[in-house]
Amino acid sequence: MNADRHVAVVTPWYPDPQVTYAGAFVKAQVEAVAGGCSDLDVYHLKSWPVGEAGAPLDANPEVLDLHARLLARADAPLATAGGAVLHRVPTLTPRDTAWITHSDASARWLRTFLGGRPLDAPIVHAHVPITGGWAALENAAPDARVYMTEHSSFLADLLDQPAARARYEQVLERADGFFVVGEPLHDLIAATFPRFADKLEYIANPIDFRTARAEAPRSLRRWLSVAALNERKRIDYLLEAFRRCRADDPELTLTLAGDGKLRPALEALAADLGVADAVAFLGSVDPSEVPGLMASHDLFVHTSRHETFGVVVVEALAAGTPVLVSRCGGSDQVLRGIESEAGRLYDVDDDPDVLVAAYLELRERYPEKTDVDAARELLRAKYSYETVAERHFEVWDREGRR
């Protein structure tokens, strides 16, 4: 570890034994930068909802007092990626959808956990500004520099709440550096807070390029989706498009990695469409399994309506697997300039024939008129652990040099 960089990471999202993929990109960031830090402490502010729905957090002061007492005696530093140290800080939150109360709770419980003392790291990097960012700002030492990265897919809803929007503006004002992982977030924040548009910078989520498939796929028959089973990911649309393509080629298969409330409905839909025997529902998969899954399929298919970045698209290409991806925001940016090399982009449309046509066009020109290896190398230069770590060090060190 580098002796000059003592860093604290504050985040509401981090993998745990219950949801091993939640905030996997934050863990990837930690793993990427840990080798360049003398000390790296991660504070995971996981939301623990308490009380009746809609009741304020302080409705039952006895619960808050007990939690404060438990936090004071429960610090068991845990081992995490790259030799960094992880502190779980259960963050009691009210059962409501007001982001301002979650923002306040994050700062409050981190302060309690720290015993009222500030974070002792001179560099603090937070994820999710409304909660992790505010907690970092409110608990950093006076001379510490606080940076933050926005990843949230729910940001538009959050900014519709006046109190949360005002808090967000404060966070933007106070942060020493403010990063977004993709253009959709950049555009939304810049449009909402024009006076801070110049403050916004890009920083990527790091992707593991260490393993690639031994051979390129011969045909594009084994489809893979890695996505939560929710409305935004449009898996129903994928199933219908898959059915239409399979009518032409009965050897097609589809693997769905991911889980969600829609799973029973989607399993029923696969049966109704007559493709149940060709569709495998894997449920949630551990992030460590994703590269292997990507490498054991022929085509990564993404049907999302909206994405802030597009981690899985880069993961697919990192494994050497061509992609068929909706123009959902983050993915457009990721594949800009290498669309035809990487595979095919298609417009977000409710008509499954749009995806069918895109697949047929890609199948027609694959592999001769694609160059997945070239796309992979270009993405490696932007998103590898080494590149993303260097970007963080450049940001952290440039302020220190001033």
Next chain:
Amino acid sequence: MRIVFVAPKSAWRQALAAESRAAADAGHAVRVVAEENPDWDLTPLDERVEVRWTGATKVSAPEPAFIAVFLRKIPLGVLRAVGRGPLHGPADRLSRWWRRTVLGPLKRRRWPETKRLREAHRRDAVAAAVAAGDFDWLVLHEPQAVELGVHWLPRLLDERPELVTTFSFEPRAEAARER
């Protein structure tokens, strides 16, 4: 050590199964206070783990006698009898409709009382599981463990300041460094 995982609602079953197994692997004697749920089949608890089920999901607010007889037993009994004959299909559909539109709202109306009874049941089950004090490490595994803890934990912490309390059982940083 003797570890008790307190998870009265068992909201995070996968984590509970993984962490209690890890604790047993590490040589600890492990007890889990958990709630029954069919999904335990998907993430079973290790057989070395002693489980104290709360039994709270079996508790419901009693149905008033009038409803039990005139809106449940009689109509569903008649439909069951009719369903044994050639009208099997329509009787089945009518039975489902009756449960959904007549009995369902009545059951929902009793839900606040059911919730209160279950809460009290969970509180008693947790208190019984820790009453003997035969443990030296408590894992408060979920928010409800803290919420219910107000009834018994503050006094226990006063009496036993050496008691270890955590929110999870995961590999410690120092243990990882030693490897």
